[in-house]
Amino acid sequence: MFAIAEATFLAPDVKRFRIEAPRVARNRKAGQFVIVRVEAEHGERIPLTIADSDPEAGTITIIVQGVGKTTKMLNRLEAGDTLPDVVGPLGEPSDIQNFGTVVVVGGGVGTAIAYPTAVAMKQAGNRVLGIVGARTRELLILEEEMSATTDELHLMTDDGSYGQQGFVTQKLQQLIDEGEEIDHVLAIGPIPMMAAIADVTRPYDIKTVVSLNPIMVDGTGMCGGCRVTVGGVSKFACVDGPEFDAHEVDFKILSQRNKMYREREKRSLEEFEMAPQPELDRVHACHLQQEHPEVGPRVGGA
Amino acid sequence: MAERLPPKQRTKIPRQEMPEQNAKQRAGNFEEVNQGFGFAIAEKEAQRCLECTDPKCMHGCPVGVQVREFVDLVLEGEYLQAAAKIREDNVLPAVTGRVCPQENQCEGACILSKRFSPLAIGHLERFVADYERSTGLVGLPERAPDTGKKVAIVGSGPAGLSCAGDLALRGHDVTVLEALHEIGGVLVYGIPEFRLPKDVVRGEVDNMRKMGVKFETNVVVGKTVTMDQLFDEEGYDAVFIATGAGLPKFMNLPGEHLGGVYSANEFLTRVNLMKAYDSDQSDSPIYECRDRNVAVMGGGNTAMDAVRSALRLGAKNAFIVYRRGQEEMPARKEEVHHAMDEGVQFLNLHNPVEFVGDDEGYLTGVKLQKMELGEPDESGRRRPVPIEGSEFEMPIDVAVIAIGTGANPLVQSTTPGLETNQWGYIVADEESLRTSRRGVFAGGDIVSGAATVILAMGAGRTAARSIHDYLVTGEW
Numbered sequence: 165m166f167a168i169a170e171a172t173f174l175a176p177d178v179k180r181f182r183i184e185a186p187r188v189a190r191n192r193k194a195g196q197f198v199i200v201r202v203e204a205e206h207g208e209r210i211p212l213t214i215a216d217s218d219p220e221a222g223t224i225t226i227i228v229q230g231v232g233k234t235t236k237m238l239n240r241l242e243a244g245d246t247l248p249d250v251v252g253p254l255g256e257p258s259d260i261q262n263f264g265t266v267v268v269v270g271g272g273v274g275t276a277i278a279y280p281t282a283v284a285m286k287q288a289g290n291r292v293l294g295i296v297g298a299r300t301r302e303l304l305i306l307e308e309e310m311s312a313t314t315d316e317l318h319l320m321t322d323d324g325s326y327g328q329q330g331f332v333t334q335k336l337q338q339l340i341d342e343g344e345e346i347d348h349v350l351a352i353g354p355i356p357m358m359a360a361i362a363d364v365t366r367p368y369d370i371k372t373v374v375s376l377n378p379i380m381v382d383g384t385g386m387c388g389g390c391r392v393t394v395g396g397v398s399k400f401a402c403v404d405g406p407e408f409d410a411h412e413v414d415f416k417i418l419s420q421r422n423k424m425y426r427e428r429e430k431r432s433l434e435e436f437e438m439a440p441q442p443e444l445d446r447v448h449a450c451h452l453q454q455e456h457p458e459v460g461p462r463v464g465g466a
Numbered sequence: 467m468a469e470r471l472p473p474k475q476r477t478k479i480p481r482q483e484m485p486e487q488n489a490k491q492r493a494g495n496f497e498e499v500n501q502g503f504g505f506a507i508a509e510k511e512a513q514r515c516l517e518c519t520d521p522k523c524m525h526g527c528p529v530g531v532q533v534r535e536f537v538d539l540v541l542e543g544e545y546l547q548a549a550a551k552i553r554e555d556n557v558l559p560a561v562t563g564r565v566c567p568q569e570n571q572c573e574g575a576c577i578l579s580k581r582f583s584p585l586a587i588g589h590l591e592r593f594v595a596d597y598e599r600s601t602g603l604v605g606l607p608e609r610a611p612d613t614g615k616k617v618a619i620v621g622s623g624p625a626g627l628s629c630a631g632d633l634a635l636r637g638h639d640v641t642v643l644e645a646l647h648e649i650g651g652v653l654v655y656g657i658p659e660f661r662l663p664k665d666v667v668r669g670e671v672d673n674m675r676k677m678g679v680k681f682e683t684n685v686v687v688g689k690t691v692t693m694d695q696l697f698d699e700e701g702y703d704a705v706f707i708a709t710g711a712g713l714p715k716f717m718n719l720p721g722e723h724l725g726g727v728y729s730a731n732e733f734l735t736r737v738n739l740m741k742a743y744d745s746d747q748s749d750s751p752i753y754e755c756r757d758r759n760v761a762v763m764g765g766g767n768t769a770m771d772a773v774r775s776a777l778r779l780g781a782k783n784a785f786i787v788y789r790r791g792q793e794e795m796p797a798r799k800e801e802v803h804h805a806m807d808e809g810v811q812f813l814n815l816h817n818p819v820e821f822v823g824d825d826e827g828y829l830t831g832v833k834l835q836k837m838e839l840g841e842p843d844e845s846g847r848r849r850p851v852p853i854e855g856s857e858f859e860m861p862i863d864v865a866v867i868a869i870g871t872g873a874n875p876l877v878q879s880t881t882p883g884l885e886t887n888q889w890g891y892i893v894a895d896e897e898s899l900r901t902s903r904r905g906v907f908a909g910g911d912i913v914s915g916a917a918t919v920i921l922a923m924g925a926g927r928t929a930a931r932s933i934h935d936y937l938v939t940g941e942w
């Protein structure tokens with residue numbers, strides 16, 4: 165059992181959790197992730213990036229966007245609740261070096277995944293430029309944190325409700341056009357965004373790294389479900405990645421594979437949202453009942 | 467107590483059949499196929515044993531289960547004692563009774579197999595173990611006084627479990643570290659419910675808890691904690707690596723990335739460990755098999771488990787595509803027969819050359835090439851040779867690749883000074899199972915390559931003996 169020490173919303177359905185996982189906190193490096201299960205009996209295993217860790221306190225931080233059943237179920241948990249399974253740190257750490265000028269591009273919740281690497285890049289002595297984008301103002305997360313770690317932060321919204329109006333790709337192109345000497349780009353966000361960033365940097369031969377998010381099961385190289393095509397070869401994102409050279413990644417295959425269970429995912433989300441309460445009880449009950457056996461399963465308001 | 471018959475009459479009794487769920491019915495559910503012997507059948511079967519003075523059966527068993535003695539106790543009606551007799555050599559009898567390839571081991575060696583059918587040793591072993599479990603009276607041996615030595619077991623498959631049990635009995639403080647969220651290795655993520663119910667494994671794990679073994683899930687050694695940290699920071703005195711051969715092999719064919727193409731590991735993990743067969747409850751999806759065509763590539767136990775799982779998920783047609791002939795199939799004979807009875811279609815002497823998909827990236831078919839058998843290869847089996855121009859496309863919606871597994875490199879790559887061979891398996895001394903690192907032992911599939919449950923358990927026992935010696939003497 166892994167206790168949730170802290171839980172706060174950063175944006176609608178984007179929540180930050182601090183979780184007690186001492187061994188993970190001790191060994192984790194920027195770019196690595198954990199696999200979490202929210203519900204002990206029938207729950208799915210989902211990968212989430214470790215946004216931060218505190219080895220002293222024995223806690224890790226994750227930032228979760230509710231996109232489907234498991235993430236939405238997770239986002240209903242509060243401090244004091246527990247998770248049955250948290251395993252990690254998985255994946256290869258980011259390649260951190262003093263490259264010179266590094267641009268970190270984050271789209272949506274991808275910003276949370278990029279943030280720890282941005283911090284590490286800064287600590288390694290790089291000049292770090294941040295470009296953070298979101299559809300609209302209220303979805304833009306980690307502005308404060310990103311602005312504290314970057315030398316320059318550009319905020320972009322699709323609808324112009326905050327920062328500059330436009331896509332993150334436009335900003336990157338603008339920086340290049342203005343003669344900014346960029347040595348390294350890290351881009352994390354939706355697949356079309358990462359593919360577009362790769363297209364922007366390709367003609368200039370700027371080394372560009374993306375963090376891929378294929379569907380995973382075990383996260384240890386045992387199932388091969390997370391395979392991605394990079395440079396024409398099959399790689400397992402959970403052990404060989406999740407970061408890869410953006411100019412080598414086949415984004416089309418990645419996006420097709422991620423759609424594999426779309427119908428099923430939609431159905432289970434609908435069912436969950438129609439009847440959320442009993443599902444949530446399965447999750448809540450365990451710790452409540454342990455501490456107060458007299459309480460019994462929760463009924464009524466969340 | 468049963469009557470002892472003269473040998474002549476014993477050989478006249480036919481080998482008793484295992485009661486099974488009817489093939490049609492079982493192909494639609496995940497409940498166990500074999501229903502187990504009842505008392506009368508078990509007694510009748512036990513009567514067939516010739517009580518040989520030099521029992522060949524025992525030599526055929528990789529861990530030397532005392533078959534003659536336990537069968538004798540069955541005849542006496544002393545089932546709990548029979549179970550205790552098996553447990554002297556085999557800590558997971560309810561598992562091995564179900565999954566050992568008996569035809570190549572104890573039963574293959576049984577003297578009766580020369581002129582008659584061999585004694586149904588596996589079925590009897592299972593009968594005794596199930597009886598023991600049903601009474602809740604497992605005769606757990608006494609634990610030796612605490613030694614104060616700490617041992618970490620990495621991986622909770624049969625090798626890890628048997629080593630943990632033996633070391634706990636010797637009084638050591640044993641902790642099993644498992645990467646997944648459940649204990650049991652292949653026994654829970656690979657072998658399906660209809661062949662090995664998870665309750666059976668859980669029961670054995672509970673027995674070990676009673677013997678003082680501690681279990682920690684969600685620990686990937688090499689990542690969550692490194693080998694050096696186990697020794698230097700967590701105070702372990704010895705480590706046994708039993709991480710299995712879990713790395714899936716793909717065929718590197720065009721189209722392998724298509725939606726609907728699985729490794730057997732992923733397919734079985736989703737179905738078993740993540741309970742995708744219970745689609746009303748489980749949150750882990752499996753690509754739709756109902757009323758569709760599923761083809762499984764391979765001819766081993768894993769392939770049979772996958773194809774029979776597909777049938778149970780409602781597949782319209784479930785195929786085995788195997789590049790050699792029926793005779794060469796490495797799967798347990800019983801599983802092949804069960805698969806045939808259930809309606810699995812066998813395309814022997816066929817080999818896939820390409821997976822074909824639509825514009826959306828979903829699998830629609832597989833190109834197969836016909837094969838013929840040529841000269842024997844290194845394994846002694848006749849080598850399959852492609853027949854030129856025999857290619858054709860078969861429409862399928864789901865493909866499962868079950869052509870074997872390799873060594874997962876996670877522990878090796880993060881443990882300095884741990885010697886591996888050219889295929890990435892850990893090198894361990896055959897007798898002591900010592901590795902190139904002081905205090906570190908290894909056994910089971912991660913040393914031998916993919917093998918069997920009983921061989922892995924045997925390795926676990928050997929390791930326990932050797933680790934105990936090391937902890938007592940301190941000599942390496």
Ligand SMILES: Cc1cc2nc3c(=O)[nH]c(=O)nc-3n(C[C@H](O)[C@H](O)[C@H](O)COP(=O)(O)OP(=O)(O)OC[C@H]3O[C@@H](n4cnc5c(N)ncnc54)[C@H](O)[C@@H]3O)c2cc1C
Nearest residue numbers: 210211212213228229232233234235377378379380422429
């Ligand atoms: C290495 C890695 C790190 C990640 N880090 C974060 C993070 O820090 N914060 C965060 O909010 N999300 C992160 N994700 C994505 C997160 O794992 C998925 O959003 C989650 O698994 C969706 O599960 P669900 O049941 O809520 O939704 P589902 O109903 O399963 O799916 C909803 C949508 O999410 C996609 N999806 C489904 N399963 C996965 C999966 N395993 N991985 C990626 N996408 C999936 C589907 O294609 C679908 O479009 C990460 C993914 C990976 C691979």
Ligand SMILES: Cc1cc2nc3c(=O)[nH]c(=O)nc-3n(C[C@H](O)[C@H](O)[C@H](O)COP(=O)(O)OP(=O)(O)OC[C@H]3O[C@@H](n4cnc5c(N)ncnc54)[C@H](O)[C@@H]3O)c2cc1C
Nearest residue numbers: 621623624625645651652687710767910911917918919922
């Ligand atoms: C589908 C299938 C069907 C089979 N059917 C049969 C059969 O009928 N009869 C038979 O005799 N044999 C059968 N086998 C083979 C048999 O299951 C294996 O030979 C046996 O399980 C090997 O045992 P093991 O203990 O070495 O490893 P495993 O059972 O593979 O267990 C290894 C464990 O280690 C864990 N692990 C791996 N890496 C780490 C790490 N870094 N940190 C922590 N834990 C880790 C894994 O998660 C796993 O739980 C079958 C195998 C498969 C896949």
Ligand code: SF4
Nearest residue numbers: 527531562566571572
């Ligand atoms: S452990 Fe396996 S090989 Fe040995 S006697 Fe039992 S069934 Fe036969």
Ligand code: SF4
Nearest residue numbers: 515516518523576577
């Ligand atoms: S070899 Fe066969 S007949 Fe002889 S003791 Fe063993 S099981 Fe009985």
Ligand code: FES
Nearest residue numbers: 383385387388402
């Ligand atoms: S998630 Fe199973 S191999 Fe990567």
